[in-house]
Amino acid sequence: MNAIEARDLSKWFGEGETRTNAVQKVAFDAHFQEMLFIVGPSGSGKTTLLSIISGILRPNQGTVKIKDQDIWSLSADKLADMRLNTVGFVFQDFHLFPRLTTVENVAVPLILKRRKWDEAIKEALQALEKVGLAQRAGLSPQKLSGGEQQRVAIARAIVSQPDILVLDEPTASLDGDTGRKIVEFVKRDVLNEKRCIIIVTHDDRISEFADRMVKMEDGKLIEIEKGQGHA
Amino acid sequence: MTGILKIAYKLLVNDKGKFAALLIGITFAVFLMIQMTSMFAGMMRKASATVTNTGAKIWVMDRSVTSVASSIPMPAFMQDAARSIKGVKFAVPLYLGAGLARLQDGTYQAVSIVGLDDSSLFGRPELIEGNIEDIYAENGFLMIQDAEAPKLQNPKLGTTFEINDNRGVIVGIAKVPASGLFGIPTLYTTFNRAIQYIPSLRSTISYILIEPTSLDAIPGIKSEIDKLGYVAVTQDEFMDRITNFYEYHTGMGTNILIMTAISFIVGLSISAQTFYTFVLENLDRFGALKAMGAKGRELVYMLLFQAGITCLAGYGLGIGLCTVLIAAAKLRVPDYASVITFGNLGLAFVMVFVIAAISSYIAIRRVLKIEPFDIFRS
Numbered sequence: 001m002n003a004i005e006a007r008d009l010s011k012w013f014g015e016g017e018t019r020t021n022a023v024q025k026v027a028f029d030a031h032f033q034e035m036l037f038i039v040g041p042s043g044s045g046k047t048t049l050l051s052i053i054s055g056i057l058r059p060n061q062g063t064v065k066i067k068d069q070d071i072w073s074l075s076a077d078k079l080a081d082m083r084l085n086t087v088g089f090v091f092q093d094f095h096l097f098p099r100l101t102t103v104e105n106v107a108v109p110l111i112l113k114r115r116k117w118d119e120a121i122k123e124a125l126q127a128l129e130k131v132g133l134a135q136r137a138g139l140s141p142q143k144l145s146g147g148e149q150q151r152v153a154i155a156r157a158i159v160s161q162p163d164i165l166v167l168d169e170p171t172a173s174l175d176g177d178t179g180r181k182i183v184e185f186v187k188r189d190v191l192n193e194k195r196c197i198i199i200v201t202h203d204d205r206i207s208e209f210a211d212r213m214v215k216m217e218d219g220k221l222i223e224i225e226k227g228q229g230h231a
Numbered sequence: 232m233t234g235i236l237k238i239a240y241k242l243l244v245n246d247k248g249k250f251a252a253l254l255i256g257i258t259f260a261v262f263l264m265i266q267m268t269s270m271f272a273g274m275m276r277k278a279s280a281t282v283t284n285t286g287a288k289i290w291v292m293d294r295s296v297t298s299v300a301s302s303i304p305m306p307a308f309m310q311d312a313a314r315s316i317k318g319v320k321f322a323v324p325l326y327l328g329a330g331l332a333r334l335q336d337g338t339y340q341a342v343s344i345v346g347l348d349d350s351s352l353f354g355r356p357e358l359i360e361g362n363i364e365d366i367y368a369e370n371g372f373l374m375i376q377d378a379e380a381p382k383l384q385n386p387k388l389g390t391t392f393e394i395n396d397n398r399g400v401i402v403g404i405a406k407v408p409a410s411g412l413f414g415i416p417t418l419y420t421t422f423n424r425a426i427q428y429i430p431s432l433r434s435t436i437s438y439i440l441i442e443p444t445s446l447d448a449i450p451g452i453k454s455e456i457d458k459l460g461y462v463a464v465t466q467d468e469f470m471d472r473i474t475n476f477y478e479y480h481t482g483m484g485t486n487i488l489i490m491t492a493i494s495f496i497v498g499l500s501i502s503a504q505t506f507y508t509f510v511l512e513n514l515d516r517f518g519a520l521k522a523m524g525a526k527g528r529e530l531v532y533m534l535l536f537q538a539g540i541t542c543l544a545g546y547g548l549g550i551g552l553c554t555v556l557i558a559a560a561k562l563r564v565p566d567y568a569s570v571i572t573f574g575n576l577g578l579a580f581v582m583v584f585v586i587a588a589i590s591s592y593i594a595i596r597r598v599l600k601i602e603p604f605d606i607f608r609s
Binding site for chain 1 (some may be wrong): 234242245
């Protein structure tokens with residue numbers, strides 16, 4: 001069973017002369033225990049593709065199956081539940097709540113899953129331990145460095161044990177060394193046989209960590225061999 | 232659900248600046264709304280003081296009477312006519328007037344005079360000092376011990392004064408549930424002495440007070456009085472009549488209504504704008520929550536909870552502030568006309584509820600429009 005099966009995906013914005021084809025007839029699979037990189041220049045459609053396969057942007061055409069379930073045939077509520085239970089998100093700008101403590105931020109997905117507050121905090125602490133930030137649990141994310149905030153975002157993404165972890169430009173807000181360390185950590189400590197990690201990036205410096213890479217160009221997907229480099 | 236609401240609570244109260252601004256806005260609005268309406272309620276209570284103090288079930292008066300103070304004298308036969316109506320247990324005259332009392336040091340003080348029916352003394356106040364029978368003694372008057380009493384130079388039993396060159400003697404000191412609106416002391420005496428001391432028109436009865444045999448008899452009594460060309464109203468109807476007069480015929484009510492509306496608008500503006508800014512600042516985080524799997528209705532609950540908490544806290548603080556101010560004012564001005572009624576609280580609550588509803592509606596519309604995809608694009 002594949003983690004993700006995307007077939008014939010197309011997404012366009014606008015109509016008529018203003019129509020922009022962001023994704024055009026894209027098909028690919030993503031597997032468990034695989035770190036898949038989606039690379040490509042800005043505006044090539046990689047973020048749009050990531051949004052479609054993670055269930056937050058409806059395609060105009062095509063299907064996306066996550067663990068054999070066609071996600072775009074689900075109702076809005078079921079789709080939200082699918083995202084909550086199956087996909088973990090690490091956003092480019094982290095989007096941590098500055099008014100919550102670090103551990104409370106990490107506990108948010110568990111709270112959304114209706115876990116009791118104390119239980120959620122306990123599990124969030126364990127997730128923070130995994131990313132090496134247990135000692136920062138009581139601080140506001142604003143008091144953490146960029147790398148630390150990224151690790152908090154990763155802890156938040158993995159706290160509910162998702163099958164698929166999606167990272168959008170995880171190194172964009174970090175310096176080169178910190179970015180490398182983060183991706184290395186994700187590969188070493190977060191990836192496992194029950195999980196698929198998809199990273200959208202245009203950062204060449206981290207390509208060595210990819211198990212497989214696909215490249216987006218003008219909305220079309222080209223699979224590239226690892227080590228070929230990308231734009 | 233409680234976990235989500237706890238997150239909502241923390242997001243709100245940990246943003247101390249915005250939360251304080253929201254609380255100040257709502258508190259100030261509630262304070263003004265309650266202050267305005269309680270002032271009006273206090274004045275109306277005072278304007279109806281004679282009605283409540285007398286306690287008669289039915290009041291007969293000229294059709295044109297709009298307030299207690301503006302009584303139009305009725306001829307004596309009206310009392311007999313009222314007594315002869317079926318369902319009337321008893322009917323007694325009441326005199327209400329004003330005079331100038333010359334005090335012992337030679338100064339003059341305006342006073343309100345209440346003349347009670349000589350035989351029954353119906354509507355008499357509760358005595359604190361003296362004997363009620365002494366009101367029949369020569370020149371006997373009861374003085375009401377209220378915030379206005381010092382204006383008579385705090386007389387004691389036996390203190391004398393003059394009204395229209397007639398000697399008056401304080402034979403009793405009494406209290407009433409409410410004091411009058413016009414800030415002058417009140418003296419009670421018998422009906423006949425009152426019309427003897429105060430210059431009067433040919434007709435002398437200000438009001439006829441009727442005790443019906445039963446509540447069922449009231450419609451019949453009203454109908455019969457109506458046939459005589461006068462009007463009979465119950466105590467509540469008379470108080471409504473008085474309130475109506477001050478509310479719509481003096482400008483007092485309209486002004487207070489305008490001030491209340493302005494308070495509402497100020498509260499709404501501050502609250503809605505601050506709450507909207509709060510939501511705008513957290514928009515990307517709400518979007519992130521949506522992307523993570525939060526449902527639209529859960530975000531709506533969060534916003535409603537935040538708006539609800541703010542408004543309830545502001546409501547409580549506003550009431551507290553208003554209570555403190557009224558209490559402080561009454562220390563300085565004992566007769567300060569302001570009273571917080573359940574009606575005031577209810578009105579303010581409804582207005583706060585509307586503020587919360589509008590503020591959260593604007594925020595909810597914005598939050599529901601966020602596409603999680605926008606979070607990725609940002």
